[in-house]
Amino acid sequence: MLADYLFLLDSAVIWAILAVAMFCYGLLIELCFINKASSIWYKRTQYWVTCIKTTLASLPLLGLLGTIMGLLATFFRMSQENGFNIQEVISGGIAEAMFTTQLGLIMVIPGLLMLSYLHAKMNRWAALN
Structure with a gap:
């Protein structure tokens, strides 16, 4: 079952989303929970x-970029397949996009x-203070 979704790890957009999220989470965890509130912490x-804020706002936009890339890849594969295995091509591309x-x-x-x-x-x- 899990092996059916490993193709998603080939997407650069997925890795970008994960990297941006981990960067933000690391900073937020440090600032919220690890560092003690002080004047240095406040600055x-x-x-x-x-x-x-800006980096977090990029996450849904990266998701949208992945959607567009997945749909474009699906349409490209559909044109290459000429009707053979079209259901498999569509379902894989739509799964990546969504x-x-x-x-x-x-x-x-x-x-x-x-x-x-x-x-x-x-x-x-x-x-x-």
Whole structure:
């Protein structure tokens, strides 16, 4: 069953989504949970917040890019097959296209939640100091 989906690992867009998400998650985990709130932490967090927002916003767009690439690959394969095994060609391409969209959307949600927590932590620290 899992072997049926290994073809998805050939997609550069999937790897890009995972790399961007891990970069954001690493920063967010460090800023939210590992580092203790201080003036240095606050300045560092202010420095990274805009970058994190922008990078998180790129995740659904990368998913959309993967969708377009998957659909283009499907249409290209359909033109090459000339009607032979057309159902297999379509289902594989559509699966890749939909998976990248789903992955981009799923990966942004935890990041947005941690970013919201980070903003609340920053506001609390700023109010107390």
